[in-house]
Amino acid sequence: MNIAINSFVLNYVKALPWLCLLLGSTTALAEGSRVVATGGATTIEGSAGGGIVPWAVINGYGSSGEWSATAMATGVYVDDFTLKVIGASLSFDNRFELSVARQTFDLDTMGGELGQDIVGVKYKVVGELLYTAMPQITLGAQYKKVDDFTLPQAVGARDDSGIDWYVAASKIFFDALAGRNLLLNGTVRATKANQTGLLGFGTQASNDYRFVLEASAAVLLTDNLALGIEYRQKPNELGFAREDDWQDVFLAWFINKHLSVVTAYSKLGSIAGFDDQQGWYVSIEGSL
Amino acid sequence: MSRLWITMMALTFVLLSSGCADKSVQPAPLQADTTSLYQALGNDVGVSAIIDGLLKRISTDTRIVHHFDATDIALFRERLIEHICWVAGGDCEYHGESMEKTHQGLNITQADFDALVGHLIASMKEQHIPLATRNALLKRLAPMYSDITYH
Known part of the structure; x- marks a missing residue:
């Protein structure tokens, strides 16, 4: 665990220059007008959401006519693997979001590492998370490209890059559970990615998109603290090893509009032949 | 299929169906069983203190104070x-x-509305209004968004 924490700290230290750059170059940005926690956290793929599921929310706290920027570092420490992510996003008008994420996936037991870069865009189509009966609905895309195609190709992947498309619907229901506000999110994703893209895209046999369902539910215990669950269905296309759906239970602390910390316990199932991968997820995010 | 999965899908269904539900549903402010919310806010004294805190915050917020340039604050x-x-x-x-009529021509943006909601929450917190009471009031005010903004 010490090693895990140290490597998380190291990961965060690596992300600090990003954050400083954002802080320095965006002094024109006032604090966003949106209510605290409504920006959600940032997923391992860089889009605003929970930990593994992109939500319909736009990153940061910018409202209409306002800009927002975020930077984050995340570590996921399961039995035989470690996923480290750094990412940043820029949002405008509580409508557009542009994000980048860099993933490094350490094969702790097998040796070696995989990695991919992800560029995401998100556009709010309709609805306001807090205010309208219609849930907030966004369309998103994530372009992903692996660093080194050798291993993904060896296990049967067709391409070293791919695009995920998704539509997400999110809504906060006020005073829904024991006086607490409840956030529900449902996402439908079209993807060719094997293990989110770390093992490439498509297979030798098929180049078709698969549709998967993802969902999250969170209770805002206080204005700043959210307890929730997430489920992410995954395709299972590569013949060499089974791929399972992912799930997690998370606690997110939105300290203020500039800093949030998320911890989660994640169950990632079988990865590359290593079954029952479970472990802790830690993420820290700064926003302007 | 795990139970969690089924639960999550049920939640998703609820969420998606809420968007297709009748949008004319509005809070019914005058039902007898709702008097307790007014009491929970501290009746006239409590509500007046919340509004005074809200007005104080608006008066120092350069983002939105200009909307009140021509407003008779005492009457407001x-x-x-x-x-x-x-x-x-x-x-x-x-x-x-009505909310729609009073905001006609003011072109209240989402950012203006968000700022006001933020001030209202802060003012209620200052008056030590419990979370559940705050959320219950916000639940009744939130649907007014469409009547207030962009007119």
């Missing part, structure tokens, strides 16, 4: 207290115009 305060009382199910009569 009175109408606001009445309106919150009425919305919270208190025994008050609201003498003002």
